[in-house]
Amino acid sequence: MSRFGLDERRLGWLLCAPAVLAMLLVTAYPIGYAVWLSLHRYDLRFPDRQSFVGLANYASVLTSEVWWRSVFNTLLVTAGSVAVELLLGFALALVMHRALVGRIAVRTASLVPYAIITVVAALGWRFAFDPTTGFVNALLGIDQAWLSERWSAFFVIIATEIWKTTPFVALLLLAGLTLVPPDLIRAARVDGATAWQRLRYITLPLMKPAILVALLFRTLDAFRIFDTIYVQTRGAQDTESVSILAYQALIARLNLGLGSAVSVLIFIGTLLIALFYVRLFGSDVLGRAGERR
């Protein structure tokens, strides 16, 4: 039996090998190259002046106020959009779950924003809030240059993100909702649990893994926000995210060393976020294993 298990395992590895190789080629190599570049002074405008500078690029990024301001901006957008998306997404998931008539129509309609390309969505929102071409000012009866002030620009950016990705969160949460056995809810109702108690003590705990997956995906995504900001303000009015910063260093200034240092720091940031959530996952999984015993 154990020998058979061993063979199984080896076969498993063998079957995985091509995928692992491909992953190494397309992700590990670029990441390694970026790390190598980030340790050098390497500016495409001065191809001759290339040298190894150790961690100097990192020191220069981490001591710059521009970097910390953009980290703050990124976290602001991340927290603002993910929190609202989770609430709206949950509401939307409940609607999709309960919809008795036109189930398919409801699900399809709610997915439309997610199907639209981010750049197009960002442009659409930009035009909507534009003082001359947009309808928002006319609707509210005010005269506000939304994208030329910092906080109102953040409002538009976050609103665009929410509109765009709420369906994605809703879809993941819907998958979680379908995991809750209807019998359990019915039994609770017989025992006299109120709607809030059913949600709080039965539905939510059972959905926890789905919620965590939705949170993880969205947080990672929001932390790397680029296209919406690039289209709407191009980082003006102090709305730069860390990805915009990397783009400017790499593409506009061709400073590959410094830009790679920024990119590696973004990578570390997403890694930390992932670790944080995996920790949450981990305790969840361990907790249930304990119960079972």
Place this chain on the structure above:
Amino acid sequence: MSRDVGRFRILLAVILPFLSLTGCERGSDEDATTTLRWYVFKEQSGAFEQAAGRCSKASGGRYRLKLEYLPTDADLQRELLVRRLAAGDRDIDLIGMDVIWTAEFAEAGWILPWPDDRANRVRAGCIAGPLASGSYQGRLWAAPFTTNTQLLWYRTDRVSEAPPTWDAMIDAAESIGPGGLIQAQGERYEGLTVFFVSLLVSAGGSVLDESGRRVSLETGPTRRALEVMRRLARSPASDPSLASRREDQCRLAFESGDSAFMFNYTYVWPSARANAPEVAEHMGWARWPAVDPSRASRVSVGGINLGVGAHGRHPDLAFEAAECLASEQNQRLAARLGGLPPTLSKLYDDPEVRDVFPFAEVLRATLADAVQRPRTPLYSDISIAISRTLHPLSEIDPERDVERLRQAVRRALNSEGLL
């Protein structure tokens, strides 16, 4: 069966046009005419297309110029070119280069220096300011083609004559009251750097030293320039939206009639005549006011020079085409159709050109000792450092900001840190 045939026909109908298109492309490559690609901003009047057509014709079929348009936004223009040039794109034969790119492109080896005989021909009769903008370290890297600089535009019905100094101008504007606003570029972008550099040099200072490798920013002149900016921004005569004003918003504001002064390029003249004739009727022009009463003002030069891409396949033909494009008759065409000021001094005496620019004399005099923005390959970094440090103008503290500015420019010169 017949349905299948129908489908096949539709498929053919979709595919065939593409096949024939690629066929055409191949055909044109095979004939003897060389296609030269000229990357340049999209000039609305069609003057560039006409000039390109003339030169292609004059070459007797040796080359054909094809225009490739750059994006409208100045930063995106540079981004597109720089990315392709750094990657060694062989399709870039000629480049319509903004004057601030010369040092960067030359130092990186993306453009070729002009051969001596051609360079001498191009230099002949060219106004000093525009000529210097295409030169770097003693060589000509880009042939002056069209140029531009700012003038002071004022309302002749509100002030009797153009004020000689900045202080006199702000005093005059304040005494007018309503309708006395001053329009200048205070948004955080390249225009703010242009504004600062013009004031600084007018006060007798400079951003970098002669070598272009060290920060200069002498305390006296720098503080003086910052004082002028601060006074302007805090004056009741300053436009309330100064902090978000670019050239075009200034033009629109001036055309609306409540301003007495404006700092702007020459395109505002035809625009006012077309859009606000009642304003144009009372529009006067003068050289920028002086910062220091004992020195004439000096203003930054702009415009487009013609560079030849270093990775192109036909550099000799490209130089020939560039020389043709920058010739007298094509500069006259660009002035007449597009309102782009020429770089050749004698064209300012041409009646046709004077018709377009009634202010030709002031324009030529300003261009003759125009200021170059810092000539360093790191110019774009330095420009960002300056505009970030000085924005918004109303918050400038001349005592503190001289040192802040020096530090920001020094960091940019050392390629240090993020911008």
